[in-house]
Amino acid sequence: MKKLTLLFLMGAVAASAGAQRMKIYRGHVCVNVPAAAAGEMTFAEGGTRLNVMGAAYDLAEVDSIIVDRGEVAEAAVGVRYAGTEAFVEMSADVAPQLAVAVDGAHVSITADPSLATEVAYRLSGTSADGSFFMDGEYKATVELDGLTLTSTRGAAIDIANGKRIDIVLTDGTTTTLTDCTGGGQKACFFVNGHAEFKGGGTLLLTGNTKHAFASDEYTQLKASTGTIRVLRAVTDGFHVEQYFQMDGGTLDIAGTGSDCIDVSLTKDDTDEMNGEVYINGGSITMDVAADDTKGLKAERDITIAGGTLRATVTGDGCKGIKTDSNLLVTQADAASPTYIEMTISGKTYMPDDPELESKCRAIKTDGDFTFDGGTIIVHNEGTGERDVDVDGVYTYVSGQYSFTLKN
Amino acid sequence: MKKIYLTSALALLSLGAGAQSYDFLTFCPEGKAQVSLPVDGLKLRVEGSQLVAEAGGSRTAFDLPSLRAMFFATENTTGIAAAPGRDETAATLRDGRICVTAPAGSRVAVLTPDGRTVARFTKPADGSETLGPVPAAGVYLVNVNGRTFKLLAQ
Numbered sequence: 001m002k003k004l005t006l007l008f009l010m011g012a013v014a015a016s017a018g019a020q021r022m023k024i025y026r027g028h029v030c031v032n033v034p035a036a037a038a039g040e041m042t043f044a045e046g047g048t049r050l051n052v053m054g055a056a057y058d059l060a061e062v063d064s065i066i067v068d069r070g071e072v073a074e075a076a077v078g079v080r081y082a083g084t085e086a087f088v089e090m091s092a093d094v095a096p097q098l099a100v101a102v103d104g105a106h107v108s109i110t111a112d113p114s115l116a117t118e119v120a121y122r123l124s125g126t127s128a129d130g131s132f133f134m135d136g137e138y139k140a141t142v143e144l145d146g147l148t149l150t151s152t153r154g155a156a157i158d159i160a161n162g163k164r165i166d167i168v169l170t171d172g173t174t175t176t177l178t179d180c181t182g183g184g185q186k187a188c189f190f191v192n193g194h195a196e197f198k199g200g201g202t203l204l205l206t207g208n209t210k211h212a213f214a215s216d217e218y219t220q221l222k223a224s225t226g227t228i229r230v231l232r233a234v235t236d237g238f239h240v241e242q243y244f245q246m247d248g249g250t251l252d253i254a255g256t257g258s259d260c261i262d263v264s265l266t267k268d269d270t271d272e273m274n275g276e277v278y279i280n281g282g283s284i285t286m287d288v289a290a291d292d293t294k295g296l297k298a299e300r301d302i303t304i305a306g307g308t309l310r311a312t313v314t315g316d317g318c319k320g321i322k323t324d325s326n327l328l329v330t331q332a333d334a335a336s337p338t339y340i341e342m343t344i345s346g347k348t349y350m351p352d353d354p355e356l357e358s359k360c361r362a363i364k365t366d367g368d369f370t371f372d373g374g375t376i377i378v379h380n381e382g383t384g385e386r387d388v389d390v391d392g393v394y395t396y397v398s399g400q401y402s403f404t405l406k407n
Numbered sequence: 408m409k410k411i412y413l414t415s416a417l418a419l420l421s422l423g424a425g426a427q428s429y430d431f432l433t434f435c436p437e438g439k440a441q442v443s444l445p446v447d448g449l450k451l452r453v454e455g456s457q458l459v460a461e462a463g464g465s466r467t468a469f470d471l472p473s474l475r476a477m478f479f480a481t482e483n484t485t486g487i488a489a490a491p492g493r494d495e496t497a498a499t500l501r502d503g504r505i506c507v508t509a510p511a512g513s514r515v516a517v518l519t520p521d522g523r524t525v526a527r528f529t530k531p532a533d534g535s536e537t538l539g540p541v542p543a544a545g546v547y548l549v550n551v552n553g554r555t556f557k558l559l560a561q
């Protein structure tokens with residue numbers, strides 16, 4: 001026991017002899033300078049400016065400079081929301097290329113086009129009147145670390161950066177995002193580029209103006225993804241352009257005024273997998289309640305090769321799965337079986353225009369439907385219609401099923 | 408078991424010792440002697456035309472228009488005079504060799520980021536001195552009289 005104590009003490013001594021850092025505070029923004037990288041810091045312009053690691057600080061704007069012990073991760077930005085305020089800390093190596101604006105708890109960070117380093121933005125804390133806007137021209141990571149954010153001005157998170165954005169849900173945390181009503185934003189959580197979700201945390205979304213989540217390029221849910229839950233959306237739960245791919249995680253969508261997952265074409269015909277859906281694993285649960293809406297909708301092919309998809313389709317004229325093109329249901333790996341179960345009870349949607357009449361179906365394809373593996377179960381609770389409607393060719397190869405077909 | 412504990416203890420100690428520790432922030436007023444202040448708890452504020460440094464109850468004020476630079480240091484270099492021509496201290500890399508410019512008598516140490524010493528000597532003469540080729544590509548920390556320069560050999 002004596003030897004263990006000695007070891008622990010030595011470890012404590014070693015740990016406490018950590019690296020020093022200098023923290024430059026200007027209002028709600030702090031720049032962290034690692035002492036080992038600071039080099040010579042020069043004063044200029046009659047002592048009114050301090051040059052540190054390529055950045056010039058106007059000393060009239062500097063509140064204080066503190067030296068303490070702590071590590072400074074490279075290319076890192078932390079945004080901590082605290083009620084009506086937000087505090088931003090960034091590492092000195094990228095500070096010269098980041099323009100930061102803080103207005104109450106509304107934070108805007110724009111990276112200079114010359115920045116060629118992936119910056120990791122970590123968002124945490126709570127605000128009932130705040131938001132996060134980020135723009136840049138290099139891929140980035142946004143980590144949601146137990147953030148609770150409600151915006152009264154627009155989107156809760158608006159990422160205008162059109163590159164690859166890793167969205168990390170910190171393990172063991174829950175992030176809750178809510179946007180304002182009557183705004184001009186496309187979604188409560190918007191990504192202009194391509195979003196790749198990972199990390200085992202939980203994300204709750206409420207879209208009070210339009211979609212809960214939207215991306216203007218593909219969205220992927222990686223195998224490590226935790227839980228994403230759409231609580232409400234005026235229109236779509238997930239509105240994705242280009243393609244949607246899910247390899248894992250849990251995606252629950254309810255309370256939508258339009259489709260749960262809507263995948264549409266981009267304007268660029270050369271974009272890969274344009275308009276397509278790939279479900280390879282994980283679990284999707286959809287509550288399709290609004291009339292004439294779809295659970296999973298795509299303008300091009302839908303391929304379901306693994307994972308679980310459940311839908312409750314109660315709205316009139318609704319579809320559990322709808323594609324303007326082809327559907328392939330298969331089972332790529334017995335270890336990740338494909339299981340689709342839907343309960344449909346909606347009646348025929350009959351608007352004033354008879355051309356828009358729409359029947360309630362579990363599955364509707366404008367093209368072909370190939371069923372080669374997995375399980376499809378449809379519970380029809382009196383829609384008066386066939387469960388599955390295939391305009392193209394229906395091909396059964398293998399798999400278990402319980403549904404009626406119109407073909 | 409005894410050997411395991413001893414090895415672990417030494418490993419832990421070296422882990423702590425390997426990280427470069429800067430115990431001082433050295434201020435360089437133009438034409439005056441340097442002033443090194445301990446960094447623990449150090450706080451700097453601008454008060455009018457002065458930069459005020461406070462730590463542990465002590466207070467040091469520097470005239471900002473006369474302040475040239477500051478840097479983190481491993482040693483207390485208070486009192487080292489900024490003599491004309493002799494204050495030119497620099498470390499650079501040229502053709503894979505470290506070149507140190509410093510006055511005669513300057514204490515020079517070349518270290519790797521994990522704390523291994525590559526070279527340690529006292530400069531025999533004023534001006535520049537070029538050392539042998541660096542052992543490998545990577546980062547080198549050149550400490551001259553407590554002032555550290557970070558060089559990247561590619």
